Amino acid sequence: MKKPCQHHTHKKQELSTLTSRLRRESRKVTGPRSAILEILRHHPHPLTNKEIFAELPAGECDLVTIYRAIQLLEKLGMVKRFDFGDGAARFELVAEGADGHYHHLVCTQCAGVVKIEECFPAEIERQIATKNRFQAVTHRLEFFGVCPDCQK
Amino acid sequence: MKKPCQHHTHKKQELSTLTSRLRRESRKVTGPRSAILEILRHHPHPLTNKEIFAELPAGECDLVTIYRAIQLLEKLGMVKRFDFGDGAARFELVAEGADGHYHHLVCTQCAGVVKIEECFPAEIERQIATKNRFQAVTHRLEFFGVCPDCQK
DNA sequence: CCACCAATTGCAAATCGTTTGCAACTAAAC
DNA sequence: GTTTAGTTGCAAACGATTTGCAATTGGTGG
Known part of the structure; x- marks a missing residue:
């Protein structure tokens, strides 16, 4: 008898909530960034930059752009970094209001x-x-x- | 009033104890290896390979040799790896009998x-x-x- | 709707930690 | 000593991440 969600509050944030956060910091809401946020929104697991890249529709953007976008999101506290000790950093969207x-x-x-x-x-x-x-x-x-x- | 040693049992292992462990596994006790073990013996802190390299008398051995030696020591359970999340692995001698x-x-x-x-x-x-x-x-x-x- | 500018992107190349290939070398056993 | 498996140095390869720079673009003000 498993509870439907035994984890933290996990309601998906709206994409608009996320993008407005960007605008508030006078950062641009670009194609790559929305795409990356969408991926993160739909994956409640920590993802490596390369994994995010793989999820992206082919040619959506450069791997480097993902590194830079994630870096920004982390600085804004919208994404949290995890280290599973295998040499690749993983990132997960921080639930609204949560401290991650x-x-x-x-x-x-x-x-x-x-x-x-x-x-x-x-x-x-x-x-x-x-x-x-x-x-x-x-x-x-x-x-x-x-x-x-x-x-x- | 600080206790002399508030950490785990920290008696330094003899170098001979360490080298015999190597011989027991039919590994050779070489100059670089003894030097590295000496450094580890005298540093009760986790060290990066590069730090070990820096401690070594100039030209004692190649950095690559340290990577390989540490890799061996880790495999034999003589050294434990720590990850402080800054991108460089750190290693520390495992106290005799301890599980590290x-x-x-x-x-x-x-x-x-x-x-x-x-x-x-x-x-x-x-x-x-x-x-x-x-x-x-x-x-x-x-x-x-x-x-x-x-x-x- | 248009112009403007700072923010962003792609691409190539640089960094950094770590690993690998290979030929020369050496500790340990006979 | 001789022998040989285990080691080492050096150069190069690697994978993750960062950086330089010129070309592009989102968003704001007009």
């Missing part, structure tokens, strides 16, 4: 990804910060394992 | 590193594994913040 803080469980065989709600206990993190007199402490946490399909 | 599982608190300003004892609660990890029917679940966890010296 959550983690993943990645299959080491097929690279499948499940979003994880659990997070490192905030209190312990606070203790770590205090004990070491560090400020603005955050963490990067990802889980790895073998998914059901890859276990046979 | 611990984390770091990294300063985002100066890249200073503190070893962290706390770990993600094993029980919750088990729950995550069970709930998603994943096997052999582990995690990668690092903390980031601003160290005391960089706070002014």
Whole structure:
């Protein structure tokens, strides 16, 4: 008996919401950018730039343009970067209002990804910060394992 | 009043202990390898290959040799890889008998590193594994913040 | 509707970390 | 010593990401 959506609030943002965010920052809403946002909107998984490129209709834009667009979106906080340790950065649209803080469980065989709600206990993190007199402490946490399909 | 060593057991392994491990695997104990092991022995921090290279007496060996040596040491479980998300892998000698599982608190300003004892609660990890029917679940966890010296 | 300008794009080339091919070299065993 | 599998240096290949630059374009003001 699985709940329909056990993850975070996942309502897809309107494309217009996203583009207006761009305009507000006096950035242009161009063909490549809308296309990239559309891809991200429809993929609730972290994607590499190359994967986004592959999803794009052939010749829509250059790979470099994607790197630049993603870079911009990340700077504006519209996209969050994830690192699964395989040498390629992955990006995911940040849900409206959310801080984009959550983690993943990645299959080491097929690279499948499940979003994880659990997070490192905030209190312990606070203790770590205090004990070491560090400020603005955050963490990067990802889980790895073998998914059901890859276990046979 | 700081305890002398608040980290894990940190007794330096003898170089001979390390080299014999190599011989046991029918690998050769060469100049470059001993030199690299010496560097690692004296640096209880994760080092990039390039940093190891810089520590080495000039011309001791090629950077490529370090990559290869580290690769071997990692395969033998003598060295553990860490990823601070800055594009360069870091390596640290695994304490004898230890599984090398611990984390770091990294300063985002100066890249200073503190070893962290706390770990993600094993029980919750088990729950995550069970709930998603994943096997052999582990995690990668690092903390980031601003160290005391960089706070002014 | 048009002109204007900063923002954007494509393409080629540069960077950076890491890996690989290969011929010359050497530690360790006999 | 001789032998040989394991190593090394050097050059080149690689994959991800960035940068320079000239050509293009979205959006604003008129």
